[in-house]
Amino acid sequence: MLIIILAGLFLAFSAPLLYKWLGKYVYVPMALYPLAAFVYFSSYLTDVLGGQTIFAIHRWAPSLNINLHFYLDGLSLFFVLLVTGFGTLIMTYAGGYLKGDPLLGRFYMYLTLFMVAMTGVVLSGNIFCLFVFWEMTSLSSYLLIGYKHDKAGSRNSALQALLVTGGGGLALMGGLLLLGAVGQTYTISDLLNRGDLVTSHELYLPLMVLILIGAFTKSAQFPFHFWLPNAMAAPTPVSAYLHSATMVKAGIYLLARFTPVLGGTDAWQYTLMAVGGITTLLGALLAMQHTDLKAILAYTTISALGILVTMTGIGSEPALQAMLVFLLAHALYKGTLFLVAGNVDHATGTRELDQLRGLGRSMVPTGVAASLAALSMAGVLPFFGFIGKELLYEAALAATTFKALLFAVSFFSGMVFVAIAIVLGFKLFWQASSRPTPMLHTMSPALYLPPVIISSVGLLFGLFPAALVTPILRRAAEAMLGVEQLFELALWHGFNLVLGISMLTLLLGYGAYRYSNRLHTYAPRLNPLYKLGPQRIYELGLEGLLNGATKLTQKLQNGYLRSYIFIIISTFMVLVVWVLAQTGPVLDLSGRWQEIRNARLYELVLIVLLVPALLFLFRTRSRLTAIAILGMVGYSIALFYILFGAPDVAATQLLIETLTVVIFVLILHKLPEFRFLSSRIQKVKYMIVAGLFGCLMTYVTLLVKQYPLVSGLKAYYGENSYLQGYGRNMVNVILVDFRSLDTLGETTVLAVAAIGIYAMLKLKLDNEH
């Protein structure tokens, strides 16, 4: 499994190069990769269907006990096949959709990165992997939404999506770490058995809320739903793949995955049911009001995600089974419809409903795909969507609490889906029209084949559910419920209540379709209401954050070196005093007098050298003298190092002092005239702070010396620096061998600082010219 992931990463980064070599045929290797992954994971089908789970563990950072841990059970396999199967078709489709785009190579890079990340999310066997891949999906989604980077709208939408999902990711990280701490393991398969431990822990509520925020932001649940419609700025293949079929389902996957651990409590159930229910209604209502094809699809996606969350919240056997079936059905028909919308946009240049008429004659295969998908969406008899809808109603009716409300929500959304399905599958394409929308060009097979394939799969699954999908869904449901499942899917359940409700949905949906035109005229009146929505709060928050940051920066970074030092030293003092006041070890001065009397002569000489030098520093009115005195102080400190047996540090100190003085002298004649600018009050303030800081440091040093140094480090390095590091100079061996990563970090900082200084001075010089 690791090889598949690594190969994907490799392919992703070589995509721009491949585009250079292969031109428009770049889609061939890019589509072959997900196909290969699909076949590879299909080879695990027999094992997983037999009830096995497959592990693969690779060492990653063994010293931190973090490993690359892959875990394949029914749920993972179900998602992974969805991701790779869809990926194959989307990669092909993108080749046709963005044909001739100069940045196509980059697009494939982002898309493949996303696919790898998504595969990683659903395969992750421990919390760290899960989180890393989770963040990777957010990042690649950001890059894909902002693909048309020359448009401000795309950039803003991309940033919004990143901030919302990234913020959720942050919450998720907190939640997962808490979960790991509470469950005492970071491995998901171990966590699954410790549900009782977690739910009864006092930290259960905060960790659940954090994880839910992560899932809700990803899956565009109320009140975080607003990023998804804006994310439609991305090219259509991305909308179809990320923002409908896979990425937004990552949140659902997370909820499903952790249902055995976190689920079953009232808090979990009610939160999911409430949030999911509100999202369902809101998505359905907003979908009815819009006239842009992709906006409609985005809002119905939000609504469908709401249903999935609600079903996960109910958490009963039929509800979770319905969730899985509906998830698959939704991915199939919504993916198709997005691709259809992309084709319509591509061929006519518009996505506005009222400008699109009679498209069926000129784009037959697309129209057929749209109709097949729309029939599935509406839940008409031989399609897979019908099974999904039936199960949803059954689950809602079988719920123990809020039965009526849940049923009303799913019924309402079902009705809206029917209305929209009629618009998309019939009105656009087949309604007779005297003036069909003109075509800009004809369709290539790369554009119409993928939607036709996906929608036919929806029909096939509907006709033969028992043979094609039941086994894998059964194992997936078992992964969520933890017990053996009886999972029977059938198209025909006989004449019963649910069938009647389905028929009623279709009828009322048709009614809603008839009145949808009138709805569109009312829609603008609701606009003032949206000004209060979460989108507005997001904008205000972003604005406030930027303004606040600007003000704070202006306040703290005012350009005066003295105020920086003042702030740093006072903060340090406050923190130290705070810690000392809390733990409060008492200073023991007995015996110190004896030590002072035993001081060596050279120590006294150094003190005699230092103190007058410092006093003289205050009095001097020449910069050169000040620099010379500072150099002298520095050299005296180097002498201290030599006397106390640290020759390496002393050498460095000597050289640094030399350099400082030399560089100062070099720029001396460029500095302005030496003047005292501080007022008397400021001077007193700085003197007090300096005095206090000196006292505090003396106090801390005395306090530290009071305790004997208990540390095995010195002995360890002393023993091992020659045996393991082959060097007798302990300091150097520590620097270049034992702790070389630290040194690497420090030297990198040095390099960055040099570039910073260069940029700063160069900029100033250039401005002056």
Next chain:
Amino acid sequence: MKTLILAVAIRIFIPLFVIFSVYILFRGHNHPGGGFIGGLICAIAFIFHIMAHGPKDTAYTFFTIKYFRKAHQTGRSSVSSVLVLVYKNLFRKKELQAAPDWLPRQWRVDPIFIISCGLFLAATSGVFGLFLQQPYMSALWADMYLPVFGKPGTPILFDLGVYLLVLGVVLKITFVMAEE
């Protein structure tokens, strides 16, 4: 700041400084010294040169590689032309000065380049461990002793990277400050 004594003395001292700094670099593993100190010492030599002669002179004398180059001929592979270029410049420089189709060129080595070389060396010296299934930055040592140099191993490479980086950083700062 043109003082004759410093200006003449530093020309003699620069090689000494550089050799001493390299000595400090390699002795660092067993005695006080190391890449950081070595880099500083080497930088100090050039800073004195800058003080005595000015940054332009220093950059031209020590950080400019002068070489001769022939226009690329069609029908000749680029690898072979690079090899010829290196060979002729290293061993047949006298001939090139007289040859009419070889034009003199200059390549100014910016201290930023030295910084990046140092960082690259330090960062890649840890990669060797990865090939032997050990964590990044594990030290590898050859099983032998060289005179002066000591026992060769990846930490020496790392230290060399630190040396170059420190040298580059100090030089860059000084060059920028000395230029106007």
